[in-house]
Amino acid sequence: MNRRKLIKGMAATLPAWWLSKTFGEPLPDLYKYGEPGEKMAKGPFNPNWDSLEKYTVPDWFRDAKFGMWAHWGAQCQPEHGDWYARFMYVEGNEHYKYHLEKYGHPSKVGFKDVIHQWKAENWNPDQLVELYKKAGAQYFVAMANHHDNFDNYNSRYQPWNSVKVGPKKDLIGGWAKAAQKQGLRFGVSVHAAHAWPWYETAQRSDKSGPMAGIPYDGKLTKADGKGTWWEGLDPQQLYAQNHALSAGSENVNTIHKQWHWGEGVCVPDKAYCESFYNRTVDLINKYHPDLVYFDDTALPLWPISDAGLRIAAHMYNESINRHGKLEAVINGKILDEKQRKCMVWDIEKGSSNNIEPLPWQTCTCIGGWHYDRRIYDRKEYKSVRDVVNQLVDVVSKNGNLLLNIPVRADGTIDEQELAVVQDIGKWMAVNSEAIFATRPWKIFGEGPSIANAKPLHGQGFNEGAARLFTAEDLRFTQKGNALYATFFGWPENKQVVVRSLAAGSPQVGNKKVTEVNLLGYTGKVQWEQGAEGLLVKLPDNKPCDNAFALKISGITG
Known part of the structure; x- marks a missing residue:
């Protein structure tokens, strides 16, 4: 076979960095003969902070004020709360104990197997998004992936996705169609950039008891899958643990001070960064979200990679090319003054104490981020009054409220959550005039x-x-x-x-x-x-x- 044809045929499934290394071809040349990666859309924005600083927040977001979020993924399958896929590998942790009882030991039944059991069998996106619109939501956001590295869409670059594994459904595709049907702006949240250090607990083993010293499944490879349900899949494309541990990894809380990719974190290799870039640009190109929420300091993988900068430039250029004007919103956290001009600042579970000169957003939830049956059993959801008070406060300071309603494993919300959402709608029916399309006054x-x-x-x-x-x-x-x-x-x-x-x-x-x-x-x-x-x-x-x-x-x- 002709060398060029060979490269072209392989480029559809293999990453550009591997092809370049194997065949000795420069990356730009490879793009001419196949699609080893996602190209950045052309336009006025370039992948640097000076260029992104020209960004202007679109009016639709400034007017919207209120959005709802389905922070829903495979970690909702256990219905046991946040960061399950990390802490199920921490001996003695509440998630670890629950996992032993419900699924088995993490050396034999890892998070990959939790994904396998997730079916989302009662999911009705049209019904839920219609409910959220009636409650006053002007935009709807769905989780595309979390730190667990599992894509909730038909991902070209991540075989561990909801079309091939678990639900066998294109969840983002379903949410996008439902939002379009209701006339709502659609957004996606992307959290997967941190899977590299986040899953490091999966490299551990028990220190005591009958399973002491037996490794958890975090280091498994494709070759280990022969004869299993996951035969043909590579666990390392999910766990990404073929690397040394970060400094202080034995302390599970160290990850918080390393979130900005410093303080001794094990730095991801280029292949990991490029895979994240390709997955995210593929997501944008397939579903055309109006908003992308990044659970990252500034942009994903910054400053160890320019992948996040390239994604942002692509998002803005793609929006201009599609709409004829910039309609895109990107959310980022812990932004400096310059970065706040480049995107919309998101404050997690909090609020500015002043009127901000630029539009911003707070994200919060009525329970946990991921569904937690214990919160339901204890009837500990936020009240309608809590939500309304926070909404009014945030809007007075030039902000938007993005509210997560945790979704159960089967794709439904429970009756307590339903009551909260319906009561928000009753309040909005009377008072939305004081919320939507408003601007701050002289004082908040x-x-x-x-x-x-x-x-x-x-x-x-x-x-x-x-x-x-x-x-x-x-x-x-x-x-x-x-x-x-x-x-x-x-x-x-x-x-x-x-x-x-x-x-x-x-x-x-x-x-x-x-x-x-x-x-x-x-x-x-x-x-x-x-x-x-x-x-x-x-x-x-x-x-x-x-x-x-x-x-x-x-x-x-």
């Missing part, structure tokens, strides 16, 4: 809660204060000629004082309130603007539950 709010705000910790993790909001706490948004002041809780004396709207205050100046309405109430409310603030007398009956929005005219515009 007033009240005693401001003094109790907690600082950000790492990528976020300062939420919780919103649960303590009272009727004396207010948050402001504006749209057109209307100022919205939302208060939390119905005061016993049925009076609200908006102190920031006192006559002659720094926020008001010489402007005067001309009209006040209570959203959801058809009658007129009595009000008076004086030296102490805007005093509003409320009706006897509440128009809704949890939080209440005043629509005020005469101050803005």
Whole structure:
């Protein structure tokens, strides 16, 4: 066979780095004779921070304010909570103990076998996305992969994917079609860049007991699969553990300080980085998401590789080529000032304590990130009030709320979660005017809660204060000629004082309130603007539950 034809035939299935090494061909030449990797879309953006800094957040995201997320993958199969595929290999951990009882010892039944048992048999994406739209979601995000390295889509570069293993379904494809049917913007979350150090626990073995010294399945290879259900698959394409352990790997918490690819982490090789690039660009090209959420400091694999920069440039260029303008959003965490201009800053389970000059997002969940049956049994989901309070607070500071509703192994949500989602919809039916397409006012709010705000910790993790909001706490948004002041809780004396709207205050100046309405109430409310603030007398009956929005005219515009 002609050498060129041989390379062209192999390029469809083998990575470019291997072909280049084997045949001695330069990478650019290989692209001419096959498809060893995904090409970066051409356009105005280049894979460097200076170029990405030209990014502008699209209006659809600035107006959306509220999205819902299905943080759903193979780690939901045990219904035992977060980071299962890491901690099931940690002797004595609660996930390890549960795994022994439910599946067997991790030397014999590893996470690959948990994937095999996951069937998603009752998954109905149309039903769930329709429910989320009714609750007010303006965009929907589905998890494409997690740190477990399993792709929930028809992946060209990762054979451990939901079409070939486990559910035998294109989950991202199903979610994308459902979102399009409901007219929602569609996003995907990508977490797999950290599988290299994250799975290092799978290289261990028990230190005590009858299985002491017997290695877990993290070092298995394709050759070990003969006669098994996974024959023909290579576990190393899932676990990626053919490498030395990171410094301090024996301490499972060390990974947190190594998340930025420093502090002694074992650095992934080029093949791993290029595989991640190809998988992610393939995902973008197949499903055309409007948003890609990266669970990474800045961009994936930065600064040890430019793979994340190339993905970002491709995402933006592809969006421009498809829409005629930039409609794409990329979320990243722990961003410096320059990087916040390049993408949308995501704060995990937390909130900024100020009005941010650029749009941002907080991501949170009503339970665990992955479904946890124990939270259901203990009835420990966040209340509707918790969600509403956080939404209003975040929006007042120029942010969006992305809310995860954990999905069970079979693809359904439980009745407690359903009740929360439906009640969010009831609140939105009354108050969405004060949320969607709004912008921050001169100040984000007033009240005693401001003094109790907690600082950000790492990528976020300062939420919780919103649960303590009272009727004396207010948050402001504006749209057109209307100022919205939302208060939390119905005061016993049925009076609200908006102190920031006192006559002659720094926020008001010489402007005067001309009209006040209570959203959801058809009658007129009595009000008076004086030296102490805007005093509003409320009706006897509440128009809704949890939080209440005043629509005020005469101050803005």
